[in-house]
């Protein structure tokens with residue numbers, strides 16, 4: 549299916565889960581529901597997530613990540629070497645630590661508790677989604693730098709990988725095999741989720757950002773300094789996608805979920821280093837009021853890169869943006885970036901973790917506004 553020539557609409561990943569699915573997950577984790585029945589609930593939830601995106605008219609869709617307990621913890625469900633645990637198992641005061649640093653992590657957590665071995669990460673999700681939709685598919689995968697920070701635990705993981713970097717390298721090898729499988733399966737877009745890189749926006753050369761502080765306390769990791777952290781993220785991602793970027797569109801998703809006192813600044817602060825990434829598209833949160841002006845990012849974006857512009861807020865369920873507001877937001881970027889390189893998406897997934905409550909009806913309205921804005925923009929720029 550051909551994509552529009554400009555202002556392609558997409559989503560970042562997760563879609564609000566129906567309450568009956570969360571209920572089924574709970575019963576399954578207590579042993580009160582068998583795998584076969586849970587799978588039926590999951591299949592139904594994926595159909596619903598896909599139908600919602602089709603109804604909204606989104607060009608490149610996902611399966612809504614309905615099968616994942618969270619965008620990163622699901623590695624514990626899929627990849628040998630990882631386990632998924634409640635956050636309190638990693639640190640008894642985890643919730644207090646998250647409150648203190650104003651950095652809430654998802655409550656189900658991944659942890660490396662063995663040697664990481666090749667496993668299917670998302671191919672099975674894609675195979676099911678392809679049975680129920682003809683639309684081009686985006687697949688989200690946890691990025692290696694994120695996985696290193698969010699799953700290497702000083703006590704639990706060190707018997708297998710003495711340093712977090714060793715675990716990241718092992719995960720990169722699995723990721724490369726999975727990307728190759730996803731290309732063979734015909735996916736349109738591989739997106740590496742990299743909030744830990746996005747969070748560095750709030751870090752200083754010698755002072756980690758909110759999320760690194762939380763993870764340092766809960767998992768027992770150490771901050772390497774801003775420049776080295778960015779370089780490590782870039783190296784790991786480039787190693788994961790090297791050789792694949794001509795076969796499939798690869799993007800990296802950056803977000804930081806600003807706190808009420810977070811600095812007002814955007815991802816331009818990580819330039820020029822983040823432009824060393826080989827990934828084609830930057831799927832970036834820019835609608836949140838503390839993200840600053842997307843024009844600043846657009847101004848420095850290299851001409852061979854695309855922007856997936858966060859254009860509706862995934863935190864504010866009390867208000868749906870207007871079409872005019874989204875058009876004006878995108879036009880700020882279109883002053884500097886060719887419309888063929890601008891994609892329109894929400895800031896983030898609507899439900900990165902299973903328990904994140906966001907009304908599905910509001911999420912659907914937000915997608916519909918994005919689609920109407922994209923059509924208007926295509927007419928305005930003569931790309932209809």
Ligand SMILES: [Zn+2]
Pocket residue numbers: 560743801802803895896897
């Ligand atoms: Zn996000």
